[in-house]
Structure formats: structure tokens, C-alpha cells
Amino acid sequence: MNSQQLFRRSRLRLAAWYALVMGGILGLLGSGMAHILVQANWAALEREIESSAGTLHDSLEPMLPPAQDPTGVLQQIFPDLCVVEQPCEPNPSLIQRHTLGISDRTTYYIRLFDNQGNLLAYSPNQPESLSSTLNPDTWQTLQTKDSQRYHQFTTILHGAAHTHALDEEPHKAPSWGYLQVGRTLAAFDAERQRLQWILIGGLPLALGLVAVSSWWLSGRAMQPIYQSYRQQQQFTANAAHELRSPLASLLATVEAILRLPPTQSEQVPTLLKTVERQGHRLSQLVTDLLLLTSLEQNTTAQPPQPCCLNDIVADLTEEFAELAATTQIHLNHQIPDIEIRIMGQESQLYRLVSNLMANAIQYTPPGGSVMVCLAAHDRIATIAVKDTGIGIPLEAQSHVFERFYRVNSDRSRKTGGMGLGLAIAKAIVQRHRGQLALDSEMGQGSVFTISLPS
Numbered sequence: 001m002n003s004q005q006l007f008r009r010s011r012l013r014l015a016a017w018y019a020l021v022m023g024g025i026l027g028l029l030g031s032g033m034a035h036i037l038v039q040a041n042w043a044a045l046e047r048e049i050e051s052s053a054g055t056l057h058d059s060l061e062p063m064l065p066p067a068q069d070p071t072g073v074l075q076q077i078f079p080d081l082c083v084v085e086q087p088c089e090p091n092p093s094l095i096q097r098h099t100l101g102i103s104d105r106t107t108y109y110i111r112l113f114d115n116q117g118n119l120l121a122y123s124p125n126q127p128e129s130l131s132s133t134l135n136p137d138t139w140q141t142l143q144t145k146d147s148q149r150y151h152q153f154t155t156i157l158h159g160a161a162h163t164h165a166l167d168e169e170p171h172k173a174p175s176w177g178y179l180q181v182g183r184t185l186a187a188f189d190a191e192r193q194r195l196q197w198i199l200i201g202g203l204p205l206a207l208g209l210v211a212v213s214s215w216w217l218s219g220r221a222m223q224p225i226y227q228s229y230r231q232q233q234q235f236t237a238n239a240a241h242e243l244r245s246p247l248a249s250l251l252a253t254v255e256a257i258l259r260l261p262p263t264q265s266e267q268v269p270t271l272l273k274t275v276e277r278q279g280h281r282l283s284q285l286v287t288d289l290l291l292l293t294s295l296e297q298n299t300t301a302q303p304p305q306p307c308c309l310n311d312i313v314a315d316l317t318e319e320f321a322e323l324a325a326t327t328q329i330h331l332n333h334q335i336p337d338i339e340i341r342i343m344g345q346e347s348q349l350y351r352l353v354s355n356l357m358a359n360a361i362q363y364t365p366p367g368g369s370v371m372v373c374l375a376a377h378d379r380i381a382t383i384a385v386k387d388t389g390i391g392i393p394l395e396a397q398s399h400v401f402e403r404f405y406r407v408n409s410d411r412s413r414k415t416g417g418m419g420l421g422l423a424i425a426k427a428i429v430q431r432h433r434g435q436l437a438l439d440s441e442m443g444q445g446s447v448f449t450i451s452l453p454s
């Protein structure tokens with residue numbers, strides 16, 4: 001499987017996981033919300049029925065006739081109810097007066113039972129299939145043959161005579177009968193069905209959106225990984241390329257030594273010197289690569305120590321003095337009287353400043369000058385390496401810190417540079433939580449400024 005396929009498959013897998021998790025969360029949230037809404041509607045509906053029944057109950061009780069043969073009197077106080085075993089001719093204009101608190105008589109129905117549980121009177125709009133014997137359960141949900149659902153509430157009625165007895169000995173008082181108030185669940189069921197349709201229709205749509213956004217999100221998540229993979233690939237290719245040239249030249253020299261006729265044996269030391277030089281170059285390249293890797297992987301386990309930057313700058317200026325003198329460059333430094341210390345790895349800091357100074361000397365023509373300035377301001381220590389050298393073109397300035405990048409291969413190859421010096425410098429600065437800035441003008445010179453928290 002090539003890398004493109006591998007990344008595509010990983011992206012697909014990541015998108016599938018995203019979609020699964022987000023879809024699951026959305027599904028749970030959606031059905032949870034719908035359930036809560038249905039429950040709230042149901043509770044409101046029961047409250048409404050109960051309060052209507054309560055209003056009716058309180059208004060009826062004082063008017064109730066004695067229990068013996070109540071139908072005649074009932075007919076007078078409920079002219080809009082149908083009395084059992086009598087023709088039902090309700091007078092719609094009166095029904096509102098009696099169905100106190102019940103605003104919509106097409107929604108609600110009322111039934112009255114005697115204390116034996118026999119139906120006495122009922123609203124004409126009650127469901128047809130209702131039984132005429134009492135089921136005393138407080139709450140009941142019924143379904144008619146045509147799938148209409150009703151919810152009803154049953155409460156005990158005490159007549160006027162019984163109400164006095166109830167006040168005196170409530171637990172012994174007999175009841176007059178029962179009042180049943182019910183209402184159709186058509187509106188509730190329609191609302192519940194609407195919610196179900198929203199869920200059924202909306203969820204696949206939401207899942208589709210989740211799938212598309214998951215694909216996009218996984219693409220974004222994979223991007224830095226892909227970029228880093230490409231960089232690694234480029235790095236391996238560059239490293240192999242850099243190793244190939246000195247190796248080829250080393251092998252060619254060794255071959256030349258082996259083929260040398262005994263008469264020319266005096267050339268052997270010169271050729272061996274070339275072999276040694278190539279070997280050193282190879283060894284330097286491998287050491288630099290290992291250092292870069294260890295800096296990036298943070299594998300140097302030594303704890304940070306206080307490092308005196310004054311000493312580092314002074315030591316390195318002294319070290320490079322000879323090289324500067326041979327290349328006719330004026331090398332100077334500016335160090336403050338107070339000691340500037342930072343926490344870090346001393347050997348790495350030496351390497352950092354020495355890389356910048358070596359470059360400054362290398363890329364400055366004879367007669368030029370190199371200056372190293374150390375300063376501290378606001379708990380930030382700065383080391384500026386300034387030269388009056390050839391400068392770096394603007395378009396190359398953002399690339400010079402990349403591994404194996406050379407502004408112009410010819411000019412740095414002449415100086416033996418492999419394009420790793422600034423990459424190492426940048427990695428060391430980053431390990432010390434600092435910054436490395438470049439300011440350069442072609443033909444005028446360059447300034448590399450290291451800023452480190454002290």
C-alpha cells in the first residue's frame with residue numbers, strides 16, 4: 001500500500017469514527033429531548049384534566065341530589081348531559097354553564113356514576129365504546145375501535161348531606177358516587193407523531209451532515225500529519241543525497257589508491273589525506289543528523305543548568321579569532337558588565353552561537369567585520385550576530401532554517417556547508433523556549449538575533 005492510499009484509508013477510518021461518535025451523541029440527544037417533551041406534554045395534560053375535574057367536583061358537590069333515585073334531579077341540574085335509560089337531547093347552550101373550567105366540550109367528556117358504580121349520566125360526546133360500569137382507577141388511558149385515544153380521571157363525589165358527615169368523620173362517610181372527566185388525546189398524539197417524524201426525517205439528514213463534516217474534519221486533522229510525513233520523506237531523501245556524494249568520492253579515492261602502480265606510491269599519503277577528509281565530512285554529517293534528531297525528539301535527558309552567556313560569547317570570540325584573522329575579518333564582541341545567565345544546556349548554547357558565528361565569518365568577504373552583541377532586557381537575553389557579508393535574498397530568508405537548505409548550493413559547498421547549521425541553531429533555540437530572528441540585506445550583511453528567556 002503506498003502512502004497516498006494509507007493516508008486516504010486513515011482519513012476514511014477517522015471520518016467513520018467521528019461520524020459514529022457524533023451521530024450517536026446526536027441520536028441520543030434528539031431522542032432524549034423528544035422523550036422529555038412528550039413527558040412534559042403528558043404531565044401538563046394530566047394537570048389540566050385534574051384541575052378541570054377538581055373545579056367541576058367542587059361546584060357539583062353542594063348541588064348533588066340525595067342518592068335515592070337521583071336521575072330526575074340530575075336532569076334538572078345537568079340539562080346538557082344524557083341521563084341513562086332516557087332519550088338524549090342535550091341543549092348545547094347550557095353545557096358551558098355546567099362544564100365549569102372545561103373550555104372545549106368537544107375535547108372533554110364527563111360521566112357520573114352512583115356509589116355502586118352504575119352510570120347515571122354522561123356527556124353526549126363521550127367515546128362510544130366506553131363501558132357503563134365503573135372502573136375506579138384514578139387514571140386510565142383508553143383506546144376506541146377507531147384508534148382514538150382518551151385519558152380519563154376518576155374522583156369520588158360526596159353529596160351535600162354526606163359532606164357534613166365527611167367533615168365530622170371523614171373515613172366513615174359514604175360517597176354519593178363518582179365523577180369521571182376524560183379528554184381526547186388526539187392533539188397530544190398528533191404532537192407526539194410530529195416529533196417522531198421530525199426525528200425520523202431529521203436524524204438521517206443530520207447524519208448526512210455529520211458524515212460530510214466528519215470527512216472535512218478528518219482531512220484537517222490529517223493535514224499536519226501528512227505534512228510532517230512529507231517533510232520526513234524529504235529529509236530522508238536529502239540526507240541520502242548528502243551522504244552519497246562524499247561516499248562516492250571516498251570510494252573513488254580508495255579505488256585510486258588500490259590501482260596505483262607501486263612506482264607512484266609516494267602519492268598514497270596525499271590520497272589517504274583525501275580519504276580522511278571525506279571520512280570527517282561524513283562523520284560530521286552523521287553527528288549533525290543525530291543531534292537534530294535528538295533535539296527534535298527531546299531525548300537529551302540532562303536537566304537544564306544555569307549557563308553564563310557572557311562566558312559563552314567571550315570564549316567563542318576567542319576561539320574564532322584565528323579563523324577571522326586568516327580570512328581578514330574584524331571579529332569583535334560587546335558584553336555587558338553584569339552577568340547574564342539563563343537555564344539551559346551549555347554545550348547546546350555553545351553550538352548555537354558557534355554555528356551563527358561560523359556562518360557570519362564564512363559568508364563575509366575579506367575586510368568585512370563580524371560583531372557579537374550580548375544584552376538583556378525584560379528578562380529576555382539577546383545575542384545578535386552581525387556581519388557585513390554577502391547577505392541573504394529576501395525570498396530565501398524564510399527557508400534558511402530548513403534542513404539541507406542552501407541559498408546557493410555553489411557558494412556554501414565551496415565553504416563545505418551542508419545546510420544543517422541554521423536548522424540545528426533553530427532547534428536549539430526552540431528547545432530553550434526562545435526565538436531566532438533574521439534580518440538581512442543583499443550585499444549589506446545579515447543580523448541573526450537569538451532571544452532566550454532568562
Ligand code: ADP
Pocket residue numbers: 359360363387389390391392400405406407408411412416417418419420421422423446
Ligand atoms: P551551511 O552549512 O550551508 O552554511 P546553514 O544552515 O548554516 O548551512 O545556512 C543555510 C544557508 O544560509 C547557507 O547556504 C548560506 O547561504 C545562508 N547563510 C547562513 N548564514 C549566512 C550569513 N551570515 N550570511 C549570508 N548567508 C548566510
